[in-house]
Amino acid sequence: MSEKIYACLLRLYPARFRRHYQAEALQLFRDRMRDERGARRKLRLWADLLKDLAVGLPQAYRNTYPKAATAPEWQTAAGSPAFRTLEEEPLRPSSIVMGGLFAIAALALFISLMNHAAAYHPFSTSAGRLAAASAGSETNPDAQVVAEKIEEKMGRARQMENCSFEKLEQHPGNIGYVKLNWFPDSAPCREIAEGVMQRLNETDAIIFDLRDARGGSPEMVRLMAGWLFDHPVSWYNPRAVSPAQLVTNSPVPGSRLADKPVFVLTSSRTFSGAEHFAYNLKTLKRATLVGETTSGASHAGRGTAPSPLALSEPKPIWEGTGVPSDVRVDAADALRVAEKLAQSAIHTK
Amino acid sequence: MPKRKLDPLPAAAFHILLSLSAGDLHGYAIMRQVEAQTEGKVRLGPGTLYSSIQALLEERLIEEIEQAPAPDGSVSNSPKDRRRLYRLTPGGRKVARTEAERLAGILRIARAKKILRGEYV
Numbered sequence: 001m002s003e004k005i006y007a008c009l010l011r012l013y014p015a016r017f018r019r020h021y022q023a024e025a026l027q028l029f030r031d032r033m034r035d036e037r038g039a040r041r042k043l044r045l046w047a048d049l050l051k052d053l054a055v056g057l058p059q060a061y062r063n064t065y066p067k068a069a070t071a072p073e074w075q076t077a078a079g080s081p082a083f084r085t086l087e088e089e090p091l092r093p094s095s096i097v098m099g100g101l102f103a104i105a106a107l108a109l110f111i112s113l114m115n116h117a118a119a120y121h122p123f124s125t126s127a128g129r130l131a132a133a134s135a136g137s138e139t140n141p142d143a144q145v146v147a148e149k150i151e152e153k154m155g156r157a158r159q160m161e162n163c164s165f166e167k168l169e170q171h172p173g174n175i176g177y178v179k180l181n182w183f184p185d186s187a188p189c190r191e192i193a194e195g196v197m198q199r200l201n202e203t204d205a206i207i208f209d210l211r212d213a214r215g216g217s218p219e220m221v222r223l224m225a226g227w228l229f230d231h232p233v234s235w236y237n238p239r240a241v242s243p244a245q246l247v248t249n250s251p252v253p254g255s256r257l258a259d260k261p262v263f264v265l266t267s268s269r270t271f272s273g274a275e276h277f278a279y280n281l282k283t284l285k286r287a288t289l290v291g292e293t294t295s296g297a298s299h300a301g302r303g304t305a306p307s308p309l310a311l312s313e314p315k316p317i318w319e320g321t322g323v324p325s326d327v328r329v330d331a332a333d334a335l336r337v338a339e340k341l342a343q344s345a346i347h348t349k
Numbered sequence: 350m351p352k353r354k355l356d357p358l359p360a361a362a363f364h365i366l367l368s369l370s371a372g373d374l375h376g377y378a379i380m381r382q383v384e385a386q387t388e389g390k391v392r393l394g395p396g397t398l399y400s401s402i403q404a405l406l407e408e409r410l411i412e413e414i415e416q417a418p419a420p421d422g423s424v425s426n427s428p429k430d431r432r433r434l435y436r437l438t439p440g441g442r443k444v445a446r447t448e449a450e451r452l453a454g455i456l457r458i459a460r461a462k463k464i465l466r467g468e469y470v
Contacts, residue, residue: 017400021403024432027377053396055394
């Protein structure tokens with residue numbers, strides 16, 4: 001106990017003094033405690049120590065403690081590596097026990113934090129995090145909104161990918177060539193479709209290649225066809241849900257396609273919505289179909305229930321039979337034949 | 350010439366120089382030696398002792414030397430047992446003599462003034 005008190009008093013001395021002399025000062029104290037027995041001598045010892053503090057402390061701070069004079073053991077010749085032992089005394093058992101307890105406490109805290117941080121999954125995908133954020137929307141209502149917005153954007157991007165027209169080319173003789181494998185949904189793709197049709201304004205004839213077209217949106221079929229007329233025409237539409245869909249929206253502002261020859265390439269793989277486009281343009285005598293008879297697939301084949309506003313014929317006229325072409329050639333030759341027909345149509349115009 | 354830290358020489362430092370004049374000692378032995386040579390009047394505390402030792406080391410009046418072998422011939426490496434030994438340097442001896450002469454001169458004056466009785470040397 002007495003030694004601890006004196007060790008505390010020693011802390012008043014400068015660090016450099018303690019570094020050099022603390023062990024010896026404590027040893028001296030222990031020696032005196034051992035040698036000076038009896039209450040009177042012990043009392044004298046403490047009086048000496050207090051007096052010593054008053055005299056020795058200022059002097060300890062006056063000393064300069066040059067390094068060369070006090071730490072010569074670890075200084076070696078220039079260039080040679082040196083190791084300095086800062087603490088030579090072995091660890092006391094109490095220090096080891098305290099260190100162990102602190103380590104266990106730190107580990108327990110770390111484990112506890114890991115268990116309570118389950119909401120954070122650094123290795124999950126962004127979709128997984130969105131789902132987790134949505135699931136935790138009770139605590140974070142914004143997460144739901146953000147997740148919905150992102151999902152909406154991703155959906156729109158997927159649709160935009162599907163807006164792609166396979167080809168838009170200018171063939172010899174200033175023939176506009178559009179290859180379409182799918183009539184995309186009119187809502188997200190209308191602008192793109194209009195862009196394609198505007199480009200066709202600069203051509204003298206148009207070939208729609210529907211030989212690999214699998215179908216698509218009836219509304220897109222009607223919108224694209226509307227560009228080809230200069231006045232509204234009755235539009236056969238077995239899938240119409242409103243009277244407006246039974247007539248083309250011609251004339252479309254900006255369209256100069258009404259007087260241009262139109263050719264539609266068909267094959268036995270031309271399905272559904274593509275047949276719809278081909279059938280109407282053929283019936284309206286607005287286009288020449290070149291190629292093979294279409295597949296004759298049904299609109300209802302896509303699993304949608306017939307609309308109450310649909311015409312009296314719930315199934316398309318071409319279902320089962322297909323749309324016969326005007327110029328019967330193999331699908332492989334259709335483009336070459338159509339180009340010749342277009343060129344002669346341009347010249348005879 | 351820069352002023353020396355130990356000029357005038359403090360009493361504690363002078364006592365330490367005197368205690369080391371007879372041989373090398375470690376800290377506690379110095380304290381005991383000083384106590385003995387002053388007939389118990391001066392007991393240097395650890396702070397005073399080691400501060401004075403540090404000042405004397407810095408002025409090169411004493412020097413630290415390697416631990417002397419124990420009586421059985423072994424050198425103890427235990428930090429608790431290891432004590433630094435201090436030795437008076439020639440410079441320290443000269444300073445001690447100068448201080449003693451200065452005090453002797455004062456003593457002569459005091460004696461001439463009949464302040465001291467004959468029992469003092």
